Amino acid sequence: MNAWEIELIAARGDRExxxxxxxxxxxxxxxxRAGIYVPADALAGGxxxxxxxxxxxxxxLASDRPLVFSHWSSAVAHDRATLGNRFGRVHVTFSAPGLRSFDRVAGHVFALQDCExxxxxxxLVTTIGRTVVDIAGAGTFEEGVVTADSALxxxxTRDRLDHAVDLAGPRRAWRSIAEVVAFADGGGKSAGESVSRVTMVRRLGLHPVLQHPLFDRRGRIGDTDFFFPDEEVAGEFDGLVKYLDPRYAPMGAGKKAYDEKVRxxxxxxxxxxxxxxxWAEGRDARLLGSILASAGVRVSRLVR
Structure with a gap:
């Protein structure tokens, strides 16, 4: 389904x-939402x-004034990765607390410049740079890194992200925002890879190379998600989306699994x-550390 193209039916007046x-x-x-409907069959597979x-x-459509969607809602509009279930309410940034008068809306009060x-x-949505800043300030470290990695x-660009931090101005969560921005790396191609990297670096003290190319006599094999050069060990995060999402498996899950095996x-x-x-291992330092150690990576940090 294409959520941008699904028909919205606005019922105006009692009769409609x-x-x-x-x-x-x-x-x-x-x-x-009150007065707004969609054809039920259009939501299949959404x-x-x-x-x-x-x-x-x-x-x-229901609002009588322009709204600026922000945080996780803006990330969805930009088609950037997010972590966790923050979709129960729509996220909107308002200029003043008194404007937050909508049902099922997470209202955030921050100043916004036109260029944001x-x-x-x-x-109307916040720019992707401002969106990263907002999620980094309002969410967990992992949530911030997932969207920041996806944005990069x-x-x-790194310069535009740094500029977005400056434009957003000082706020109570500035330290959290700075940590996320410093940690972010565009080599993370999926939310699972980003979460795995957080576990490796912050919990296991490992610093793998991201998207490392591999070659053999036949030519380029492909890029491995993680590579540990000292031990010459490759690491791959495997999520179901790789096999079930047509964007990554256009020929079906079976063909994708076969291609992955050959690779x-x-x-x-x-x-x-x-x-x-x-996912389970990527978020658990003990499990991930054990898997990496079994493959030959020297894991010496004591997991807290």
């Missing part, structure tokens, strides 16, 4: 609202991000060790 409510009771419509984006569009706001498919990987077989011949892990 009653008719829409009847269609919803029959299962033909899905109520998104992700949490898709549904959140539809909620943003519905809120903008842009339009994406008709919605998507084309945001790993070639990679193992030019490395001294190969490690794979998923």
């Amino acid at each position: 609202q009653r008719a829409a409510a009847r269609e919803a009771a029959r299962g033909r419509f899905r109520r998104v 992700s949490a991000q898709d549904l959140h984006l539809i909620g943003m569009r519905a809120l903008a 706001v842009e339009e994406v498919h008709g919605l 990987a998507g084309g945001l 790993e077989d070639r990679g193992r011949r030019v490395t001294r060790g190969w490690a794979r892990w998923g």
